[in-house]
Amino acid sequence: MDISAPVHAGSPVFPGDTAYSQQWCATIAPGCPVNVSAITLSPHVGSHADAPLHYDAEGPAIGAVALDAFIGPCRVIHAIGAGPLITWEHIAHAAQNLPPRVLVRTYERMPVDRWDGALAAYAPETVERLADLGVVLIGIDTASIDPAESKALPSHQVIRRRGLRVLENLVLDAVPEGDYELIALPLKFTTADASPVRAVLRALG
Template structure:
């Protein structure tokens, strides 16, 4: 007798776009690597497991604070939360080269007036989750300028930085500062199709930190 067919899987409504944070997670050369130690373990005299973390706030999916690229900027615990929550558009610019330019995005912006205020760009076919990429793709500063002009509040990318790894002037970060743009870096977009979603990626209320890890997720629009 033939087995009954499996029921159809429900339509996916939630995408976790946060890479795992674990030993070996790539960080900018010289930054603090992730580590976890056990301060206590369950046993005869202890009812709980208790861990201690050491990590850079730029580990995994994270939100940079204005303080990261300007001494006068706010720490992450003082930034507004609204930009990290709401409609967004995921745009593919896979294999675009060292810089995401406007020409790599325009195919997904047929009506600029209808562009959501959050834009996430996928540049990797497969995001490197276990190694640092010296040739990481970044945003061209003029691309960020153009997005700001269209009313975008937050930009994201699946690489570790909106600037090239070798940059000393951080031109794209300075556009963020000047235009008041918020940013998410190190997003895992490997399984996400182009299109519109709801973004939920709230930073921790770290009162004096230059960034915060986020648990970034996308939810299907109703």
């Protein structure tokens, strides 16, 4: 199952962030055998992995982050309509014997065509408890694990301190609650604060 958000000129971005744009540098024509484009975008457009550099001035760029957290067993947990913060009570029903990766679905239908300033986010205490249980990656179907208006980014600071990885803007609309294999590898951008991912889930076994 492809759980990646579509990326195009209309993809929503955080207010003030760089939207996706594309220009054609070459097009197929007599004397030119290929189409070649140039793209401009924030690495936070669409489904993406944050690098520690995003929330830690001394943190590594995404190209220096090990890939092991981004591939392996995961659990999708439904907390549809939960918010503004996802507390432990919203996910406790599916928190037994957790695999190392947890993705939380909060939308009935993820708004791939508009910005949602009222997005649901993780309560930092929830992230702490997941880390205590051995979770190494958390994901969500909203644009941030912190509220859109937050300046302190407490949940990002928990993952900084606990060494977790994060995926944001996943599309979990069609994904039943349960366990899967996650594959969501970031690009090897050597100086970037995030990277787009093509996130997929596969059935286990």
